[in-house]
Amino acid sequence: MFDYAPAPESRSIVDIAPSYGLFIDGEMVDPIDGVPFKTVNPATEEVLSEVVAAGPRDVDRAVAAARSAYEGVWSALPGRERGKYLYRIARLIQERSRELAVLETVDNGKPIRESRDADLPLVAAHFFYYAGWADKLGHAGFGAAPRPLGVAGQVIPWNFPLLMLAWKIAPALACGNTVVLKPAETTPLTALAFADICRQADLPPGVVNIVTGAGETGRALVEHPGVDKVAFTGSTAVGREIARLVAGTRKKVTLELGGKAANVVFDDAPIDQAVEGAVNGIFFNQGHVCCAGSRLLVQESVADEVLDRLKRRLGTLRLGDPMDKNTDIGAINSPEQLDRIRALSDVGEQEGAERWSAACDLPERGWWFPPTVFTGVTQAHRIAREEIFGPVLSVLTFRTPAEAVEKANNTPYGLSAGVWTDKGSRILWMAQRLRAGVVWANTFNRFDPASPFGGYKQSGYGREGGRHGLGAYLDV
Amino acid sequence: MSDVSTPGPESSEPAAQGRLGVRKTYKLFIGGAFPRSESGRSYEIRSADGERFLANAARASRKDGRDAVQAARSALGRWSAATAYNRGQVLYRVAEMLEGRRAQFVGEVGDAEELDDAAAGDVVDAAIDRWVWYAGWSDKIDQVDGSSNPVAGPYFDFSVPEPTGVAALVAPQGSSLLGLVSVVAPAIVTGGTCVVLASERSPLPAVSLAEVLATSDVPGGVVNLLTGLVDEVAPWLASHGDVDAIDLTGVDDDGLAADLERAAAGNLKRVLRPPVAGADAGFTAEPDLTRLRFFLETKTVWHPVGI
């Protein structure tokens, strides 16, 4: 037996303070009407630190700081100079990359290999990419001299905390806006570390403000009259609520919401890579991905073979301590999320789908769920319709390309889709017909700052990344 | 004012003036046909100065709205699958038909907006030219808005614009033809279909536009026209789950606009808010790409590059 011995990443690289305030106007400040709450390591249930749930007056203060920085400094700064600040930030992120990766892992529960190899490189890349746009906005297709919107209120989720922060802050700043960002309740620490990076970069005070908190803080931010632009990534339910809240105001809004992506495998697919793609599609980041390939649509003629290989491949996935460099599947981010995953999985069984889980030793402490596959799933099953946001794959079959398209599109969501086939014309035919903002053909879960990302239908509107991503932060 | 011998609104003084004109009936335009409102209702349209009765327009109900959305959805597949070249040609033909009916539109716009023939003529000319401008975009917007994205890996990564789907449009209240054309053309040139709620007080040019569309190779259902009361019809469109986007340009009442936007949030419709007060109410300025882009989604595709 080739047993991989524990290969732990060292925790000592990161210093977590016992408590944090709010980052407003360039400094860490005590709250006015905010209250403290704890953030926890989901793999061990250990308390990491105490942070603040900002109150309305704290939010007010942050928005005022952003407004003052916008009017006083930032909007007048030539794009070239804004770009150089962003380049500095990109470099600092690269320099502190290992520290930030460790911090992300202990706060979020994702494997260190993912935060180190997937999240952090993309974080730096986003800042690099948008740094370069700051002085070229007149060439971006939005008119000769597009103006920023002003103060952006940004609310991000817990699944890729620092990366979602980068997706929000980099383009906003490049376009000349200032921001107030609220990280997710369960994952505030890398945002607070980012505040320190802003300090190291000498970013003018008030350009970036970080207010931690939960739903109430987010709502206060979204509703604040001093915010010109709202950007939200999270659930469709909350997205709908935000769209209602900004109705009748002049606030621009972009939303990046949930998904129930179909990953379509044809009989001529490169089968081993397709299985990898299916595994990556739903089990990367414990399935906590809005664009997760949570529905595997397999052509009926190869369904048994694909499923067989899939299950054997799942047997090599390693679930456990996220700080171990060999871990593939980390912890579920919170007990609430774990309950939801369990509940929906139970529903799947009750509705008659066949459940299979990889044999895993679940650690005693922390929140864990083994990679799970449901077969015999049809469109009528709740597990084929509702976003589970966990390591649960539903497998459905189809007979023809037209049927695959029909089933893939038969959802109110439309964030992403996957296609696996060796035939070029079919790749393009499917790509044309899949109603999804991102189509991955013979690959899955690929992200890049140059590549626009966002949803069709109820997966939201607006794009992040690429030239298109500028549109969210300009007055167009 | 209108010539007594052309079709259209007519002095109520008959025989003594000469030949009695055959008045036009203004109906809805749904799925390529001209039905009356299923509710059987109509409402009075008067000239801009309020002096003259012009016609009774159909007063659309929510069921008419429902039918119109259905027609738009049915037409979407074929219209969006047509080549850009084909759509451009179809729209250009619309401009040809508009040009051919210039005099009719001059009369109707003059009545609707209280303009003399010369001024109405300028407006109609601008509307035709606006339509031609949009027609030319059908096979070019991809090149302006699409991109090949230089990702950091062995992948071909490209983004293309695609029509959002079925849009509800509340046409401008004042600018009965130029404003109307400015909201309709961008909604369909890239492959989308729409349900248009014409100006409440000046819907007649819109109905004539529908007649133009019906004779221009535009497939039935691509544009569906409702006439009626904004606060009666628009809320049903705003809350309709099978409408993908809503253009609130013609909603003058801020409170109503806010309500409609809230209703639209139910299925996360894309919302185009009314313009800020005073901003180019005449639609005279050459448009930017905002309206075209509003009816488009961006799809990004990745594929590995390998042997």
Place this chain on the structure above:
Amino acid sequence: MVVTASPLDDVTASADTLRRFLHGLPPVDQVGAEARAAALATRSIKTTAKAFALDLAVRMVDLTTLEGQDTPGKVAALSAKARRPDPGDPTCPPVAAVCVYGDLVPVAVEVLRGSGVHVAAVATAFPSGRAPLAVKLADTRAAVAAGADEIDMVIDRGAFLSGRYLEVHDHIAETKRACGDAHLKVILETGELATYDNVRRASWLAMLAGADLIKTSTGKVSPAATRPVALVMLEAVRDFERLGGRAVGVKVAGGIRTAKDAIRYLVVVNETVGDAWLTPDRFRFGASSLLNDLLMQRQKLATGHYADPDEFTLD
């Protein structure tokens, strides 16, 4: 050797059926396969896992010399090292085999007598494979007669690339017969096959023809072994077993110089076909300088400090 009837027997009934079968195998996406191999390379193998892997790797080495300038002296020295890789450490296991040209087999046999280390001979007009079949078979028989336990043959890449699959198949089958009791390793020369699809097809072809083990390279052409190529070959081996019931081994040869490389290959084996293949019977490293790096790493693990290269013999 017993050959049991399998669902695959009809596949080689004619040139046409064989071509259709090979062309009908699932394609391999290059980017995906390489990404999978790269992901497997991020496994961190330390402490006890590393010790296990190093020892295993040593036991899997085919210590190789295949130079025009090889002499009996050279082969004797190599063979002595093969049976006792680390004179200073009796816990170090011997390697799997010594791999030499056919005419030097007797030298190796003599030195290795009683050690359990096999003698492998390259044959069939190695490395090019360009010679009449009769010559290639004679080459094989001579090596077997001289005492070779294993024969490393090369396939005719020209025939393969021009689509004469049945011909390639039949040459392998005949060579297998000429081997008698000796095990047959079939070198695909994956660097010349160029695409992963071809590697998959050639793997299947060799297995259908009776190969006991499929091998990446002669070591004379670059690129030689790579982890993505090994991944594709291991997948073929895995699928063949599920379909035909016979377990075929894999040998990676050429360009594997460091212990780190070797351990990465073992991870690929482990997570593709499982630990049933983690044995010298089913996996080999064709290498020369690799062995010393393995020995140095073993020593570092044991003593905690980096070793002096001069403490390890050069052969």
